[in-house]
Amino acid sequence: MADLPSTLPLAWRDFRFEVPAEWEVVGYSFKPDEGRLALADGEGETLQVFWKKTDAPPDLDRRLGDLLRANLPLDAVSKADDRRIEEAHGWRACLSGDRTIPFYAARHLSEARQILGVIFAPHPRRREEVARAVLASWTPNAGPERRWSALGLDLTLPAAFEPEVAISLPALQRMEFATRAGDRVILHRFGMLSAILEGTDPAAHFARIKGRGVQVWKLSSPAAAPRLEVAELALRRRPIGWWSAPRRLPKEGRAWLWPRLDAERLWALEIWTRRDRALIAHLPSRVETAILRQPIPPARPPTPPSLPPKSASLPHRRLEIAELLRMIPTPNAAAERAPLPDGGLRLAIPLRRPRWVPLIGWWLPISKTRRIELDRAGVAALALFDGTRTLGEIVALHQRRWKLSELEARGMILDFLRPLVRSGIVALVMPKASH
Structure with a gap:
């Protein structure tokens, strides 16, 4: 993306994109057959990505034409032919028009039997060249390993792992993945690091989060990594009263903690597995590399918002x-x-x-x-x-x-x-x- 904003990866089940670093995931639905990711910046929504399983190849031009006619104003329906559907980096797309009308693009993933749709929402700073660069950055997310990069987290796992839990809060993000054999990987990211630690050790804070159901031992003191300090912990599930963890879940696991004081964030990786020792050997170094790529949000004031028009100043209305x-x-x-x-x-x-x-x-x-x-x-x-x-x-x-x-x-x-x-x-x- 030369001469364009700096980018970060956005990757999920069957797709990868490079999107501007200011765009954050604010809405998501992670169903296997049908889902959605919505991204926004400080001024409003910027992008939506949809996916849906399909058995037969769809008529993409007809579907895009229906979307255009449904979203054009009544006095502009006759101008729908001026917004022609074109080929853009393997997508069928409509990337022309004023800023009040969304940009649309779609493609059919034959191997995954899936329709992938993209909508660039109307935005004060929307640029056609950015939309084209995002479409050009698409690559399939298939093979023996898949990359999962969303909600500020970045992880590459074997294809057998499927997402089970995704949580995104202002100061906490978490994604959990599991296999049918019961192996589980959990990646956390905590914000406001100095406030949540309050002078305590990151391992003690992590043990407090896991609660009484998991015993935590520190295996190593914070060791010098390339540019981070990492602490390795041993985990063990223990029964509480009459309840105990299901037998199919591993009882022992490992955890790694990476605090970044310059970014006021703490990353924690949990691996619960019985037999996949290669996962324990290679995954922490990959997560650490992704953490080092995480940019620090720029310390600039937000864009001054503009007031709504006077016609909107009615009593009992919802505030903009x-x-x-x-x-x-x-x-x-x-x-x-x-x-x-x-x-x-x-x-x-x-x-x-x-x-x-x-x-x-x-x-x-x-x-x-x-x-x-x-x-x-x-x-x-x-x-x-x-x-x-x-x-x-x-x-x-x-x-x-x-x-x-x-x-x-x-x-x-x-x-x-x-x-x-x-x-x-x-x-x-x-x-x-x-x-």
């Missing part, structure tokens, strides 16, 4: 994200604050009650306050809501502090803010327009 980021979170002065022994904070808001409540309060317990408790990380985040910064500025501060992408920082701040607004601890105030 651009308008939300311009609002100022302001703390409630009436909130009562009580520090907790562990450094947290208990906040309480007095409730207005009708006059008849005291009459029945002697037999029906009714709370006089609405309470919420925060840990130390929550207290630090609450300090950002001081009534002087907009929500967009707070997201930018959080992004730079923890080396997060814009989407990750926005998701974490909004998830933290939502219960505070519902309980009345924080109010969102629209700034006064300057004259």
